[in-house]
Amino acid sequence: MSGFSYGFTVTQRAKSVKQPRGGYLKPKSFVAVSLGEGLDELNPVENVPASLVGMSVDYLSRFLSGTRLEEAFKPSLKGSVVSHHAEEADRLLRGVTGLDDASITNAVKLTGFDVCFRVGPQLYKPVEEIQPDTSTIENIRVMVNRTLHFLDVYGPKILDGFTFEGGYSDVIVNGDGDFLTADTLWDLKVSKNPIKKEHTLQLLMYWRMGLRSVHPEFRNVRYLGIYNPRLNVASRIEVSQIPDDVIDAVEKDVIGYAE
Template structure:
């Protein structure tokens, strides 16, 4: 099974992108916001940047959830942090941080709640939420880095005051972003229907949804009506690899034929660390470049 990141690395090694990349970052339109805090320095945080980024992603999703009287906080929180629950299924080499799916769900239950007059409730974004999110984020990171990640001293250390402040600031920026650009339709989406996410060997060579035999795994970030967005709490601007990654997702969505991908005309990146939005109209990308991405990078035929 090949992911988008793995496929890009393979393409770069075997073929290589032209100078500036297949999708050049210079095509991006940049909107810089100013809330008085500027770019948040990752070098003074006591958590790994990957952990911080995932934690911000989790909390930004959780902050947008409003629970009705009959809603289960555990279920909704678990859906928002499902990457962590996947990582928690892998056994740990050491008993010092033996997370399980049940423990991750229990951590979500321990989030503080704010009840409203209409009987609904929201998750409170506070120091406890940051600590829980960082613990869950280390499990998510273990998906790519292996069990040793979760046993490191770095991931076991609680976020300090500076790290906590930075994370909460980025979550607030994210909420401002969603308010300006509209709520996401689909978060952590796949390119097939939910009941059709497993591609069996018999049909893999024919392709199904947006997947095909060359590139058969990957999930995106979130969608709004006209943009496929990537949420990226990075200390750097979008790179040519990152934009190629996004363009692959865009084309896979269109290939899938699913209604949720029918109206998007742009790709975009929101970076809460830099408090900046980057957008690109797909029509600005040369048709021959899109065809290279479709045919040579993703592997679609015809």
């Protein structure tokens, strides 16, 4: 496998690899369905980084759809250990009980530890400086409720926050997925923008890695999907529609599986 770089996360690899024109898995090939009110019904300005808003929506949705709190915020808790702030993170975690203002504020602060786990403690910024305002809190509450409705429509979930033991390669060494329902692998994207080819490649990588992982549930996947609670749109493609040569190219040239 000469010519490969090593040690990527799924997201890093999806962003860095050169794709064919239009992408390996073209965003326009996904069928989009609106689940109700979208971007126009949200407050236009948020005062914390979009990445923290996205993780807060994701983790709160996992918790409020039945996952244990410690599991839902597992990456954040791991980051707090790396940055030697485990006691502070535990206090914040105990303050997450639902979708009241205090719970959402604590959840957003908690996600400030994620970067320590995903990138490194050198990027840690004091989480006490993260103070979501009313507009941000309201948006997170609406988007979590939208995600819970989405899971009512397309779920229930059978896995969330899963990793891919058995499916990693020398090239891809880390990465975790969002939601798996009975027949669909879902990625959550909290963005104002339409689906990008980096998003669809990431999803395709998750599927192929999942099939080699310790999770037998991936054998039942018939669709790949992206749900965006900011736009309130669910987009899916049947895996039977994905050409074999595209799957082969992604497995070999992107993930780095041997022949």
